[in-house]
Amino acid sequence: MHDILDLDRFPLHRPHDPDWRSLVDRCRADLARKGMFNLEGLMRPEVAARAVAEMEPRFAADAFLHERVHNIYFKPVEDLPAEHPALTEFRTSNRTLCADQIAGSALLRLYEWPDFVTFLAATMDKPRLHVMEDPLARVNVMSYGQGQALNWHFDRSEFTTTLLLQAPEQGGGFEYRTDLRSDDDPNYDGVARLLRGEDPASKVIALTPGTLNVFKGRNTAHRVTPVKGGRARVIAVFSYYEKPGVRFSDSELLGFYGRTS
Numbered sequence: 001m002h003d004i005l006d007l008d009r010f011p012l013h014r015p016h017d018p019d020w021r022s023l024v025d026r027c028r029a030d031l032a033r034k035g036m037f038n039l040e041g042l043m044r045p046e047v048a049a050r051a052v053a054e055m056e057p058r059f060a061a062d063a064f065l066h067e068r069v070h071n072i073y074f075k076p077v078e079d080l081p082a083e084h085p086a087l088t089e090f091r092t093s094n095r096t097l098c099a100d101q102i103a104g105s106a107l108l109r110l111y112e113w114p115d116f117v118t119f120l121a122a123t124m125d126k127p128r129l130h131v132m133e134d135p136l137a138r139v140n141v142m143s144y145g146q147g148q149a150l151n152w153h154f155d156r157s158e159f160t161t162t163l164l165l166q167a168p169e170q171g172g173g174f175e176y177r178t179d180l181r182s183d184d185d186p187n188y189d190g191v192a193r194l195l196r197g198e199d200p201a202s203k204v205i206a207l208t209p210g211t212l213n214v215f216k217g218r219n220t221a222h223r224v225t226p227v228k229g230g231r232a233r234v235i236a237v238f239s240y241y242e243k244p245g246v247r248f249s250d251s252e253l254l255g256f257y258g259r260t261s
Protein backbone atom coordinates (compact mmCIF):
# COMPACT_ATOMS: atom_id res chain seq x y z
CA MET A 1 0.00 0.00 0.00
CA HIS A 2 3.03 2.32 0.30
CA ASP A 3 2.82 2.83 -3.45
CA ILE A 4 -0.72 4.20 -3.13
CA LEU A 5 -0.85 5.84 0.30
CA ASP A 6 1.34 8.11 2.38
CA LEU A 7 1.78 5.63 5.23
CA ASP A 8 4.65 7.63 6.72
CA ARG A 9 2.23 10.36 7.72
CA PHE A 10 -0.75 8.06 8.24
CA PRO A 11 0.43 4.69 9.64
CA LEU A 12 -2.74 2.73 8.87
CA HIS A 13 -0.66 -0.43 8.44
CA ARG A 14 0.57 -0.40 12.07
CA PRO A 15 -2.51 -0.80 14.26
CA HIS A 16 -0.47 -1.59 17.38
CA ASP A 17 1.65 1.52 17.12
CA PRO A 18 1.07 4.55 19.40
CA ASP A 19 1.07 6.76 16.28
CA TRP A 20 -1.87 4.76 14.91
CA ARG A 21 -3.69 5.26 18.22
CA SER A 22 -3.09 8.99 18.26
CA LEU A 23 -4.28 9.29 14.66
CA VAL A 24 -7.47 7.39 15.52
CA ASP A 25 -7.96 9.59 18.60
CA ARG A 26 -7.57 12.74 16.51
CA CYS A 27 -10.13 11.45 13.97
CA ARG A 28 -12.60 10.52 16.71
CA ALA A 29 -12.23 13.92 18.34
CA ASP A 30 -12.87 15.65 14.98
CA LEU A 31 -15.94 13.47 14.35
CA ALA A 32 -17.32 14.31 17.80
CA ARG A 33 -16.55 18.03 17.51
CA LYS A 34 -17.46 18.77 13.89
CA GLY A 35 -19.01 15.60 12.48
CA MET A 36 -16.11 15.08 10.08
CA PHE A 37 -12.45 14.25 9.78
CA ASN A 38 -10.03 14.64 6.89
CA LEU A 39 -6.73 12.93 6.12
CA GLU A 40 -5.26 15.40 3.67
CA GLY A 41 -3.02 13.69 1.12
CA LEU A 42 -3.67 10.13 2.30
CA MET A 43 -3.57 8.95 -1.32
CA ARG A 44 -0.48 10.06 -3.17
CA PRO A 45 -1.53 12.84 -5.58
CA GLU A 46 0.18 11.14 -8.54
CA VAL A 47 -1.79 7.92 -7.84
CA ALA A 48 -5.02 9.93 -7.73
CA ALA A 49 -4.10 11.63 -11.02
CA ARG A 50 -3.32 8.28 -12.66
CA ALA A 51 -6.63 6.84 -11.46
CA VAL A 52 -8.47 9.77 -13.06
CA ALA A 53 -6.55 9.34 -16.33
CA GLU A 54 -7.42 5.62 -16.40
CA MET A 55 -11.10 6.31 -15.79
CA GLU A 56 -11.50 9.17 -18.22
CA PRO A 57 -12.33 6.98 -21.25
CA ARG A 58 -14.89 5.07 -19.21
CA PHE A 59 -16.50 8.28 -17.96
CA ALA A 60 -16.78 9.41 -21.57
CA ALA A 61 -18.08 6.09 -22.94
CA ASP A 62 -20.16 4.19 -20.43
CA ALA A 63 -20.63 6.00 -17.12
CA PHE A 64 -24.20 6.37 -15.90
CA LEU A 65 -25.50 9.90 -16.28
CA HIS A 66 -27.16 10.29 -12.90
CA GLU A 67 -29.57 13.13 -13.44
CA ARG A 68 -32.66 13.73 -11.39
CA VAL A 69 -34.73 16.24 -9.51
CA HIS A 70 -35.18 15.20 -5.88
CA ASN A 71 -35.89 16.43 -2.41
CA ILE A 72 -33.41 16.03 0.46
CA TYR A 73 -34.89 12.60 1.28
CA PHE A 74 -34.91 11.29 -2.31
CA LYS A 75 -38.60 10.39 -1.74
CA PRO A 76 -41.95 11.73 -0.48
CA VAL A 77 -42.41 11.93 3.32
CA GLU A 78 -45.68 10.61 4.72
CA ASP A 79 -45.92 13.10 7.61
CA LEU A 80 -45.47 16.14 5.37
CA PRO A 81 -47.71 17.79 2.77
CA ALA A 82 -46.09 17.81 -0.67
CA GLU A 83 -45.75 21.61 -0.55
CA HIS A 84 -43.81 21.66 2.75
CA PRO A 85 -40.58 23.66 2.24
CA ALA A 86 -38.51 20.78 3.68
CA LEU A 87 -39.51 18.91 0.50
CA THR A 88 -38.19 21.54 -1.91
CA GLU A 89 -36.73 19.82 -4.95
CA PHE A 90 -33.33 20.46 -6.53
CA ARG A 91 -31.42 19.04 -9.46
CA THR A 92 -28.52 16.59 -9.26
CA SER A 93 -26.28 15.72 -12.17
CA ASN A 94 -23.08 13.71 -12.34
CA ARG A 95 -21.51 10.77 -14.11
CA THR A 96 -21.10 7.64 -12.03
CA LEU A 97 -18.82 4.66 -12.50
CA CYS A 98 -19.55 1.58 -10.41
CA ALA A 99 -17.13 -0.86 -8.82
CA ASP A 100 -17.58 -3.37 -11.66
CA GLN A 101 -16.26 -0.73 -14.08
CA ILE A 102 -13.00 -0.13 -12.21
CA ALA A 103 -11.87 -3.72 -11.64
CA GLY A 104 -8.17 -3.96 -10.76
CA SER A 105 -7.90 -0.27 -9.76
CA ALA A 106 -5.95 1.18 -6.85
CA LEU A 107 -9.29 2.35 -5.47
CA LEU A 108 -10.66 -1.17 -5.15
CA ARG A 109 -7.41 -2.34 -3.64
CA LEU A 110 -7.72 0.36 -1.01
CA TYR A 111 -11.41 -0.37 -0.42
CA GLU A 112 -10.70 -4.01 0.38
CA TRP A 113 -7.48 -3.49 2.33
CA PRO A 114 -8.21 -4.94 5.80
CA ASP A 115 -6.05 -2.33 7.60
CA PHE A 116 -8.09 0.45 5.98
CA VAL A 117 -11.37 -1.14 7.07
CA THR A 118 -10.02 -1.68 10.61
CA PHE A 119 -8.81 1.91 10.80
CA LEU A 120 -12.15 3.32 9.64
CA ALA A 121 -14.06 1.16 12.12
CA ALA A 122 -11.84 2.42 14.94
CA THR A 123 -12.42 6.07 14.00
CA MET A 124 -16.17 5.42 13.99
CA ASP A 125 -16.00 3.53 17.28
CA LYS A 126 -17.43 0.38 15.69
CA PRO A 127 -16.24 -3.13 16.58
CA ARG A 128 -15.87 -3.78 12.87
CA LEU A 129 -16.99 -2.78 9.42
CA HIS A 130 -17.67 -4.92 6.38
CA VAL A 131 -17.26 -4.33 2.68
CA MET A 132 -20.47 -4.54 0.66
CA GLU A 133 -21.25 -7.59 -1.38
CA ASP A 134 -22.91 -5.44 -4.01
CA PRO A 135 -20.74 -5.57 -7.14
CA LEU A 136 -21.94 -2.11 -8.25
CA ALA A 137 -22.38 -0.10 -5.07
CA ARG A 138 -19.28 -1.00 -3.03
CA VAL A 139 -17.19 1.73 -4.63
CA ASN A 140 -18.54 4.49 -6.84
CA VAL A 141 -16.61 7.21 -8.61
CA MET A 142 -18.50 10.37 -9.48
CA SER A 143 -17.40 12.97 -11.99
CA TYR A 144 -18.90 16.46 -11.97
CA GLY A 145 -18.26 18.60 -15.03
CA GLN A 146 -19.12 22.26 -15.62
CA GLY A 147 -22.52 23.05 -14.06
CA GLN A 148 -23.00 19.61 -12.51
CA ALA A 149 -23.77 19.19 -8.80
CA LEU A 150 -24.98 16.76 -6.19
CA ASN A 151 -27.84 18.38 -4.41
CA TRP A 152 -28.91 18.39 -0.77
CA HIS A 153 -29.42 14.96 0.74
CA PHE A 154 -28.82 12.74 3.72
CA ASP A 155 -27.04 9.40 3.29
CA ARG A 156 -28.41 6.07 4.40
CA SER A 157 -25.37 4.96 6.33
CA GLU A 158 -24.30 6.60 9.58
CA PHE A 159 -20.89 7.53 8.17
CA THR A 160 -19.78 8.35 4.63
CA THR A 161 -16.25 7.80 3.37
CA THR A 162 -14.95 9.63 0.30
CA LEU A 163 -11.61 10.26 -1.36
CA LEU A 164 -11.16 13.20 -3.70
CA LEU A 165 -9.20 12.30 -6.85
CA GLN A 166 -9.34 15.55 -8.82
CA ALA A 167 -10.36 19.04 -7.74
CA PRO A 168 -12.25 21.39 -10.10
CA GLU A 169 -10.94 24.84 -10.98
CA GLN A 170 -13.81 26.49 -9.13
CA GLY A 171 -17.01 25.48 -7.36
CA GLY A 172 -17.58 21.84 -6.49
CA GLY A 173 -17.33 22.61 -2.79
CA PHE A 174 -18.55 20.15 -0.19
CA GLU A 175 -21.23 21.98 1.79
CA TYR A 176 -22.52 20.39 4.96
CA ARG A 177 -24.62 21.04 8.00
CA THR A 178 -23.66 18.65 10.81
CA ASP A 179 -26.42 17.10 12.96
CA LEU A 180 -29.23 18.94 11.23
CA ARG A 181 -31.48 16.14 12.38
CA SER A 182 -31.16 13.21 14.76
CA ASP A 183 -32.45 9.65 14.72
CA ASP A 184 -35.30 10.88 16.98
CA ASP A 185 -36.02 14.32 15.55
CA PRO A 186 -36.40 15.00 11.81
CA ASN A 187 -36.23 18.79 12.42
CA TYR A 188 -38.29 19.65 9.32
CA ASP A 189 -38.25 23.37 10.13
CA GLY A 190 -34.46 23.29 10.37
CA VAL A 191 -34.30 21.45 7.04
CA ALA A 192 -36.55 24.09 5.46
CA ARG A 193 -34.32 26.87 6.81
CA LEU A 194 -31.18 25.23 5.41
CA LEU A 195 -32.82 24.80 2.00
CA ARG A 196 -33.75 28.51 2.02
CA GLY A 197 -30.04 29.23 2.51
CA GLU A 198 -30.63 30.64 5.98
CA ASP A 199 -28.75 28.21 8.22
CA PRO A 200 -25.65 29.96 9.63
CA ALA A 201 -24.16 26.60 10.73
CA SER A 202 -23.77 25.41 7.13
CA LYS A 203 -20.10 25.25 6.02
CA VAL A 204 -18.32 24.71 2.69
CA ILE A 205 -14.92 23.07 2.29
CA ALA A 206 -12.79 22.56 -0.82
CA LEU A 207 -11.17 19.12 -0.70
CA THR A 208 -7.70 18.60 -2.19
CA PRO A 209 -6.76 15.56 -4.33
CA GLY A 210 -5.83 12.53 -2.25
CA THR A 211 -7.83 13.65 0.80
CA LEU A 212 -9.92 11.15 2.71
CA ASN A 213 -13.13 12.73 4.02
CA VAL A 214 -15.26 10.87 6.57
CA PHE A 215 -18.45 12.47 7.85
CA LYS A 216 -21.63 11.58 9.70
CA GLY A 217 -23.73 11.36 6.54
CA ARG A 218 -27.01 10.09 7.94
CA ASN A 219 -27.84 13.20 9.94
CA THR A 220 -25.57 15.71 8.26
CA ALA A 221 -27.32 17.41 5.35
CA HIS A 222 -24.79 17.83 2.55
CA ARG A 223 -24.34 18.67 -1.11
CA VAL A 224 -21.71 19.37 -3.76
CA THR A 225 -22.07 22.87 -5.17
CA PRO A 226 -22.01 23.32 -8.98
CA VAL A 227 -18.62 22.86 -10.62
CA LYS A 228 -17.25 25.75 -12.68
CA GLY A 229 -14.57 25.46 -15.34
CA GLY A 230 -13.20 22.78 -17.61
CA ARG A 231 -11.71 20.39 -15.07
CA ALA A 232 -14.11 17.87 -13.55
CA ARG A 233 -14.38 17.18 -9.84
CA VAL A 234 -13.75 13.42 -9.45
CA ILE A 235 -14.40 11.66 -6.16
CA ALA A 236 -14.58 8.06 -4.96
CA VAL A 237 -17.21 6.98 -2.44
CA PHE A 238 -16.52 3.84 -0.37
CA SER A 239 -19.46 2.04 1.23
CA TYR A 240 -19.04 -0.09 4.35
CA TYR A 241 -21.66 -1.51 6.67
CA GLU A 242 -21.69 -2.90 10.19
CA LYS A 243 -23.20 -6.14 8.98
CA PRO A 244 -21.74 -8.35 6.27
CA GLY A 245 -23.35 -9.08 2.93
CA VAL A 246 -25.20 -5.81 2.28
CA ARG A 247 -26.58 -5.32 -1.25
CA PHE A 248 -28.83 -2.66 -2.74
CA SER A 249 -32.33 -3.54 -3.89
CA ASP A 250 -33.06 -3.53 -7.62
CA SER A 251 -34.99 -0.25 -7.34
CA GLU A 252 -32.06 1.40 -5.54
CA LEU A 253 -29.67 0.11 -8.18
CA LEU A 254 -31.91 1.45 -10.96
CA GLY A 255 -32.22 4.86 -9.27
CA PHE A 256 -28.51 5.29 -8.68
CA TYR A 257 -26.98 3.52 -11.68
CA GLY A 258 -29.71 2.89 -14.24
CA ARG A 259 -29.06 -0.86 -14.20
CA THR A 260 -29.28 -3.79 -11.80
CA SER A 261 -26.23 -5.75 -12.90
Ligand SMILES: O=C(O)CCC(=O)C(=O)O
Binding pocket: 150, 155, 160, 162, 174, 222, 224, 235, 237
Ligand atom coordinates in the same frame (compact mmCIF):
# COMPACT_ATOMS: atom_id res chain seq x y z
O1 LIG B 1 -18.82 14.23 -3.39
C1 LIG B 1 -18.83 14.41 -2.17
O2 LIG B 1 -17.97 15.12 -1.61
C2 LIG B 1 -19.91 13.80 -1.32
C3 LIG B 1 -20.52 12.59 -1.94
C4 LIG B 1 -21.81 12.20 -1.27
O3 LIG B 1 -22.34 12.89 -0.47
C5 LIG B 1 -22.48 10.94 -1.62
O4 LIG B 1 -22.03 10.26 -2.56
O5 LIG B 1 -23.47 10.59 -0.97
Ligand SMILES: [Fe+2]
Binding pocket: 153, 154, 155, 160, 217, 222
Ligand atom coordinates in the same frame (compact mmCIF):
# COMPACT_ATOMS: atom_id res chain seq x y z
FE1 LIG C 1 -23.94 11.90 0.50
